Amino acid sequence: MKPITLKDLALKLNISVTTVSKALKGYSDVSKSTRDAVFALAEEMNYTPNSVAVNLRTRQTNTIGVIIPTIVHQFFSKVIDGIIEEAEKKGYLVITLQSNESVKLEKKQIDLLLNKRVDGILISLANDQKEIKHLQKVINKKTPLVLFDKISKSLVCSKVVINDREAAYNAVTHLIQSGCKKIAHFRGPLNPQNSIDRYLGYRKALEDNNIKFDKSLIYTCEDVSFEEGYKFAEDIYEKNKDIDAVFAITDLVAVGAIAYFNENNIAVPNQISVIGFSNWFMSSVISPSLTTVDQPGYKMGKKALKLLFKEMNAQKKGKEFIPETIVLPTKIIKRNSTLI
Amino acid sequence: MKPITLKDLALKLNISVTTVSKALKGYSDVSKSTRDAVFALAEEMNYTPNSVAVNLRTRQTNTIGVIIPTIVHQFFSKVIDGIIEEAEKKGYLVITLQSNESVKLEKKQIDLLLNKRVDGILISLANDQKEIKHLQKVINKKTPLVLFDKISKSLVCSKVVINDREAAYNAVTHLIQSGCKKIAHFRGPLNPQNSIDRYLGYRKALEDNNIKFDKSLIYTCEDVSFEEGYKFAEDIYEKNKDIDAVFAITDLVAVGAIAYFNENNIAVPNQISVIGFSNWFMSSVISPSLTTVDQPGYKMGKKALKLLFKEMNAQKKGKEFIPETIVLPTKIIKRNSTLI
DNA sequence: GATTATACCGAAAACGATTTCGATTTTCGT
DNA sequence: ACGAAAATCGAAATCGTTTTCGGTATAATC
Numbered sequence: 001m002k003p004i005t006l007k008d009l010a011l012k013l014n015i016s017v018t019t020v021s022k023a024l025k026g027y028s029d030v031s032k033s034t035r036d037a038v039f040a041l042a043e044e045m046n047y048t049p050n051s052v053a054v055n056l057r058t059r060q061t062n063t064i065g066v067i068i069p070t071i072v073h074q075f076f077s078k079v080i081d082g083i084i085e086e087a088e089k090k091g092y093l094v095i096t097l098q099s100n101e102s103v104k105l106e107k108k109q110i111d112l113l114l115n116k117r118v119d120g121i122l123i124s125l126a127n128d129q130k131e132i133k134h135l136q137k138v139i140n141k142k143t144p145l146v147l148f149d150k151i152s153k154s155l156v157c158s159k160v161v162i163n164d165r166e167a168a169y170n171a172v173t174h175l176i177q178s179g180c181k182k183i184a185h186f187r188g189p190l191n192p193q194n195s196i197d198r199y200l201g202y203r204k205a206l207e208d209n210n211i212k213f214d215k216s217l218i219y220t221c222e223d224v225s226f227e228e229g230y231k232f233a234e235d236i237y238e239k240n241k242d243i244d245a246v247f248a249i250t251d252l253v254a255v256g257a258i259a260y261f262n263e264n265n266i267a268v269p270n271q272i273s274v275i276g277f278s279n280w281f282m283s284s285v286i287s288p289s290l291t292t293v294d295q296p297g298y299k300m301g302k303k304a305l306k307l308l309f310k311e312m313n314a315q316k317k318g319k320e321f322i323p324e325t326i327v328l329p330t331k332i333i334k335r336n337s338t339l340i
Numbered sequence: 341m342k343p344i345t346l347k348d349l350a351l352k353l354n355i356s357v358t359t360v361s362k363a364l365k366g367y368s369d370v371s372k373s374t375r376d377a378v379f380a381l382a383e384e385m386n387y388t389p390n391s392v393a394v395n396l397r398t399r400q401t402n403t404i405g406v407i408i409p410t411i412v413h414q415f416f417s418k419v420i421d422g423i424i425e426e427a428e429k430k431g432y433l434v435i436t437l438q439s440n441e442s443v444k445l446e447k448k449q450i451d452l453l454l455n456k457r458v459d460g461i462l463i464s465l466a467n468d469q470k471e472i473k474h475l476q477k478v479i480n481k482k483t484p485l486v487l488f489d490k491i492s493k494s495l496v497c498s499k500v501v502i503n504d505r506e507a508a509y510n511a512v513t514h515l516i517q518s519g520c521k522k523i524a525h526f527r528g529p530l531n532p533q534n535s536i537d538r539y540l541g542y543r544k545a546l547e548d549n550n551i552k553f554d555k556s557l558i559y560t561c562e563d564v565s566f567e568e569g570y571k572f573a574e575d576i577y578e579k580n581k582d583i584d585a586v587f588a589i590t591d592l593v594a595v596g597a598i599a600y601f602n603e604n605n606i607a608v609p610n611q612i613s614v615i616g617f618s619n620w621f622m623s624s625v626i627s628p629s630l631t632t633v634d635q636p637g638y639k640m641g642k643k644a645l646k647l648l649f650k651e652m653n654a655q656k657k658g659k660e661f662i663p664e665t666i667v668l669p670t671k672i673i674k675r676n677s678t679l680i
Numbered sequence: 681g682a683t684t685a686t687a688c689c690g691a692a693a694a695c696g697a698t699t700t701c702g703a704t705t706t707t708c709g710t
Numbered sequence: 711a712c713g714a715a716a717a718t719c720g721a722a723a724t725c726g727t728t729t730t731c732g733g734t735a736t737a738a739t740c
Contacts, residue, residue: 056694
């Protein structure tokens, strides 16, 4: 009924708890005969060590914490997928928390994880990130920390990101190379670094190709939704019939725009090209299928965890660890919503 | 540097660890003055209890484990979302694991969670579920267990499901009521109870409406993909031009079918109606938007956890707990891929 | 046979908290 | 001022492991 403990084994074998423990852990000062006996009994009684006790004694939990804005989101669930897989390989378990874009919640969750004595924390920040005290606390406590995707530049720790600016630059360049000249940008909210960077990439691409920036072609999403994409497409088309391309902050917004164009017999890509961002699953099954920028979530999760492990190991060996920043490559997934 | 412990506080205050602990926990045999002093110092030194030690002593971890086939899947990430939210409310943390549809992995993971001494386990079974020994073990160890979505009928424990058979029955009835007479079914793999039940619901609906069952209208998906939906749609249309409806095991398969019909100018829903299953996000953004059966993942997660808590509480009080099965209602989300 | 080396084992402390139970002190009625 | 009741406190056991350090017993060496 009650879980078997070392003590139970020791009692049955008439030896000390110490010896049982040492036998099980392969210490050399245990005779073969007692070792065998211990293993046999452990097997028979189905002994499994109590992780909690081990954790207390060894001061490590083999558990890491992950905080993301939301899990119901292709990109983030891919990241989680990558993290969990990689963690399991090394015998680590993953506790997942959602901040729902609330810094307040994020703080609480950091505390929770710290109390749980997780061996490390991975986090993708909530949008309105000015406050970083709670993260500084993590660093001060010497708990390894890696930021991914939505990061804070002012925090000294490891990071895994994509180059949003470059990716956006490439996306818009792709549009320009296919002949587009009047390119709208349905950008993300004003705060997040991601959406700023993509916006800057857009501008840089225009600039490098001698296309004059036109403020009226910029629309700012608030909740980055299908509906916004649809609405903005409608609005911009009514005001600018000669628009010939849309670069959307996200596939979902792009799909919204395509829906409007489809319904109103505006040919995509012949009249208007559309390019999205993220390569969500959905973008391959709509018609026309959506050209987009692949954002490698799975890989990002894996890399982030690997960096975390690196830091954890350095710490174990008492070595100093210098934070690293990994920039993952993105690539354009060419489908049927753009020309060429 | 090192985390503050009760001992540290006790030392500074020149009182015993016992008293510090009792003060913090609000025991009545601590004077107001020392209580205040303790709280003040705890605050000042930023004391937080070491959960691991507490867990060992109290024999509970305030952690639950969840095993799902895969997390990169709208339905399951919604379930996880529901679970995490509900857990957090009660101060519980969630460890998520993916079985990747492998029973072998599932077993390992169960053991991992058991060793971690999680307070309870939620699991949605891998597809080829014949073996249930590892789950029986969980029950034998008196660790509360709740199955959801993909369950095993032969296991005596709480369950949260939808009535797949009835849901499918309603979906097909919807097609029939809209005038469809030759209805194909792109069913799921042969093993999972889900896909069996949906198939049975399909047959029952035909039977109740005096439509002869035609084996040649049944296609069996193996990996339940977009491509399969596309391929099956092509095949069946070439063999049966008079087909007038498709009931697909999943939205993704349905979307694949719609893609084929769209490309070949077969009007959906006027010539052929299509109905899916699950209400994935994607189904609302394709065109025509997909009529489907809503499968309440978020709610399922919440309910499953509530059941788990119920069992955990009963156990704490030493009460007997009788497993419950909750059947969540589904409803048809009428969109534009079916008539009426 | 005395000495040293080797093999094997176990007592005990530690990890950080909780809780029981007994001890001491204070308060108060008379 | 005395005894009883109430208010405070702390020692110690416990949760289940790990690990250090010392102690025996046996084998090897001369």
